[in-house]
Amino acid sequence: DVVTMDKIVALCKRRGFIFASSEIYGGLGSTYDYGHYGVLLKTNVKNEWWRAMLQERDDIVALDSAILQHPDVWKASGHLAGFTDPMVDCRTCKARFRADHIAERQPGIVCPKKPSKLPGEGPDCDLTEARDFNLMFKTNVGPVESTSSVAYLRPETAQGIFINFKNVMSFARKKPPFGIAQVGKSFRNEITPGNFIFRTREFEQMEMEFFVPPSEAPHWYETWKQERFDWYTRLGIRPAGLRLREHDADELSHYSSGTADVEYLFPIGWSELEGIANRGDFDLSAHAAESRTKLEYFDPGSGERYVPHVIEPAAGADRATLAFLVDAYDEEQVDGELRTVLKLHPRLAPVKVAVLPLVKKDGQPEVAKEIVQALRGLMQTEYDEGGAIGKRYRRQDEIGTPWCVTVDHETLTERTVTLRDRDSMTQERVAIDALPALLAGKLAA
């Protein structure tokens, strides 16, 4: 396969998708800033998630809860006590590792501080016993630093949903089965972040909690595994690079009766994109006990009262964005030259159409700008008149623009343009007036 993580990182920087954060200060490890095309791409990913959750069904409502929450939220959820990773240190070089990651990678790690004869060879790090490291970022709310002002940046968006269950029940006119969906930033003080935007300390999640009558939980667990798998393939991920992996019994959290990961074949190997879990009544019961608030469903018709069970699909917006980038990346030989192209699904592509005058004279720029005006508001459109046409096509190929409209000398007499398809590179002649409807149709397909 042609794609490597280095090529993705290089393209993202070269074309303005994603930059290392705080670059002019030497960078801050594993934090990233999204540039213009990166913002457009990630926004499209999140919008497609919202579309699948809200527009394409009528049993889910939206929520946007605060990042800072009452510290008891994390007590009830179990994060204060148990949201930890096993950490080991090297006594000599002070490097820090996640114990479970060391085992995955290599038996020993060469310690940079210990003397060795050959570069890259030498004694292993002298590792301490593993100890639990809590991944939550701690801060203080208000001007006084005291134990009573401690707060945490949320390490997941899910708890904001559970603590709003009662609010939503009282206004949403929904009864189980129904869901609450949320997209937003989460923070984890990961011991070993890395692999570009795959694992960072600040990231965006797309989570949905689906509340169901307990007897229906197995059915909805199966349904959501399939739904979420299909979402990725519908948006262009090759099925051969995607799999659903059911957790073994020893991987399950104590409250979960089933968890499966949607995994993608990244250049670093099969890795989690999203987890779908059958969480039972663990979350609502825990928050009900901690807050002394009834968190249950009462059916006025049957008089039945129960704590709904929860099916949770939890995805990462940045990780999904990375998967779409990796999957779309392609290199081809065209007329003896290398063409790099992002074959992104048109709905994910940052720019849908580029309008290009063949030459910067003879009235061509004017007509091109008129076309841009007609497409404005309909879809993300870009105008580019600088440089050779071949170079401009290559640039659009690299940012994944599915269609290029070229204005040439015929345009001025015939009011037609060429419409170039990114993947096949074929061109067809199209009437200017037909363009908006034609492109809108292709985008909706």
Ligand code: ATP
């Ligand atoms: P991992 O095993 O990779 O640490 P996790 O199982 O802890 O992930 P969850 O708590 O299930 O992850 O979070 C749901 C999703 O949020 C993940 O599937 C992933 O897409 C995303 N996510 C979690 N942690 C990170 C991170 N540090 N950086 C980027 N995305 C993340």
